[in-house]
Amino acid sequence: MKVEQIAVGELYANAFIVYQEESNKAFVVDPGADFEKIKERLKARGIGEVTHILLTHGHFDHIGAAAALKQETGAKICIHERDLPMLKSGRHNLAVFSGFSIPECEADIILKGGETIAAADMDVAVLHTPGHSGGSVCYLCGDALFAGDTLFYMSVGRTDFPGSDSAEYRHTLDTVLRGIRRDYDVYTGHGIRTTLYAEFKSNPFLNGTI
Numbered sequence: 448m449k450v451e452q453i454a455v456g457e458l459y460a461n462a463f464i465v466y467q468e469e470s471n472k473a474f475v476v477d478p479g480a481d482f483e484k485i486k487e488r489l490k491a492r493g494i495g496e497v498t499h500i501l502l503t504h505g506h507f508d509h510i511g512a513a514a515a516l517k518q519e520t521g522a523k524i525c526i527h528e529r530d531l532p533m534l535k536s537g538r539h540n541l542a543v544f545s546g547f548s549i550p551e552c553e554a555d556i557i558l559k560g561g562e563t564i565a566a567a568d569m570d571v572a573v574l575h576t577p578g579h580s581g582g583s584v585c586y587l588c589g590d591a592l593f594a595g596d597t598l599f600y601m602s603v604g605r606t607d608f609p610g611s612d613s614a615e616y617r618h619t620l621d622t623v624l625r626g627i628r629r630d631y632d633v634y635t636g637h638g639i640r641t642t643l644y645a646e647f648k649s650n651p652f653l654n655g656t657i
């Protein structure tokens with residue numbers, strides 16, 4: 448499995464193109480902006496079909512190019528039910544507070560957490576990890592965990608947004624993430640890649656306990 452990371456938009460959110468080398472299908476995690484850049488990369492990698500657009504949550508910096516990518520490829524947009532209003536409202540997805548405007552889009556698959564999606568012929572498990580937003584999820588595929596803004600290199604996401612919840616976040620970090628195996632590579636929503644092992648060992652928000 449190959450994962451290509453592309454920093455997009457003014458907040459440098461990470462979009463990911465995920466594909467198998469021998470296949471011409473991919474899924475895309477968080478096409479937050481810069482549709483043309485994502486399109487070019489897909490073309491450069493010989494990707495002819497994007498089956499799914501997997502959104503880790505509904506904030507504008509993670510969903511901004513979803514409408515254009517869906518229109519171009521016919522990919523199915525997946526988002527957790529609690530972040531669904533963010534696809535249609537600049538107030539909910541916080542764009543208006545940052546002076547941005549992004550196109551609305553329609554969800555095709557509404558997630559609850561606990562399901563598995565067959566995307567680009569790969570199994571992707573959905574883990575509901577609320578806290579940064581109510582509908583934040585992590586996607587698990589092979590050795591990769593796509594964390595969105597739930598987990599960063601030695602840090603975690605903000606909890607001062609409307610819809611954020613510190614108590615839920617605590618449960619996500621202490622119980623939900625702690626409950627999965629440690630050998631995942633963590634592809635974060637902003638910044639560099641890390642591993643779950645390194646985070647449980649040294650991330651102060653995870654109490655430095657492995």
Ligand SMILES: [Zn+2]
Pocket residue numbers: 504506579596604
């Ligand atoms: Zn966010």
Ligand SMILES: [Zn+2]
Pocket residue numbers: 460506508509596636637
């Ligand atoms: Zn973000």
